[in-house]
Amino acid sequence: MDVFAFYAFGAVAILASLLVIGQGNPMHSVMLLIVSFGALAGLYVLLDAPFTAVTQIIVYAGAIMVLFLFVVMLLNVPREEPAPPGVSALLGPTGTRLGALLSLLLGVEIVWALADMGIRRPESTASVSSVALIGSAIFLRHAFAFEATSVLILVAMIGAVVLARREHS
């Protein structure tokens, strides 16, 4: 049952991600990205991490993608057509060879990463809630990194507000 669920979620994630870049309508791309995040959340649940799964949905699929959606809607991004031949240098001989080289590098990297894995299943901590473990890790061991990250996010928010402010003339 777990294996079936893994293959199902994995297939959905891969298919949705490929379609995000593969099809031309930007609104459909945004929705397919949300679907792929949902499949990732399913994979997290299979890995005994329900808190990570739910946080993925709340933060990524629920907040960040709403931002993407608003931007795509309000900017009215047009449908992407495949480029006519002879226009883009990316499709010429140099571009194709460079693309093939990068794909080969990616393939080698994936094979190396998967072959060298020592698969360790974490001990089942069913008696202690995973949320409590994550909380103690964030607030006790990594407290400084947590606080520094929150200051960083505050700086980014202030910067965005300042940049988006209309000048009063």
Add this chain to the structure above:
Amino acid sequence: MSWLPSPEIIAQLGLIVVVFNMLVLSAAFMVWMERKVCAYIQDRSGPNRVGFEGVLQPFADVIKLLFKEQLKPKAADTILFAIAPLVSTTAAFAAFSVVPFGTETTLFGLLDRPIPLEITDVNVAVLVIFAITSMGIYGIVLAGWSSNSKYSLLGGLRSSAQMISYELSYGLAMAAVIMMAGSLSLREIVMNQSGYWLGFIPRWYIWLQPLGFFIYLTAGVAETNRAPFDFPEAEQELVAGYHTEYSSMSFAMFFLAEYVNMVTVSAVATSLYLGGWLGPFLPDWLSWIWFLVKVFLILFFYVWMRWTLPRYRYDQLMEFGWKFLLPIAVLNLFVTAAIVLWVG
């Protein structure tokens, strides 16, 4: 009878069927209750022709909607136009899957082990509800955009911006209760509210968190686009809202989603603040009756508020959410944290 699945599986499937049907029937009941209560508040008598006191009116409405022509604007985005009501409705129903509505019961001894009366009990139940409610926003945004109509787009954007803004106060009010209970599981939060002070005052969190209850209910009302916060919906009386281009069953699905969202907010409010299914006099296996009574009280309050209060204008609504409710929710969280640290 070895070809039958085990009793636990049958019980689980039975629970799913019962909960799903209860949600659909509660939406129908809400349609009737809304029209009756609205009528009596306005000193008239509401539907009273179809069945006794108009009880069959919602079913008549559904039959009418089923026979209506289903329209689609020519320039609408077909796929997104079709899935928008489905996203809204699915999110509304799925959020109820982690809400507990009764104690563990063995169903009159048919089962070997007692099963808790809810579809599933995850130890991050509150976050699951929050996550699925966030997904419901997409139904509205997609409906507004894919209709390819100016009024729909504006209504959809306003409605989704309102829902995102009030989600913050909603989550902060829930966070204060979670701090007091020490757990994210709704069942454990309800069990923490069992027992009495002085023998007759139940240990509900509403006595300890009155401000939190007010914040939660206000944010919940705004989340479901109801009562004084229904400007994006009232647009349809004045101009049009996100579901202007939808007709027949798609329109019915949007309103089904809205009523089921109301029921979910009320059910979570009773679990967090009013002690869930706990109550005197009734035996354990009838505890769901107390749950229904409390949920009904909050739903009645919803309807009462809608027909009594004037609605907020959109900028007043957003100002209220960001400049009043959010600071109060943060203050509530601080005070709760200080008291929990001091006492614990």
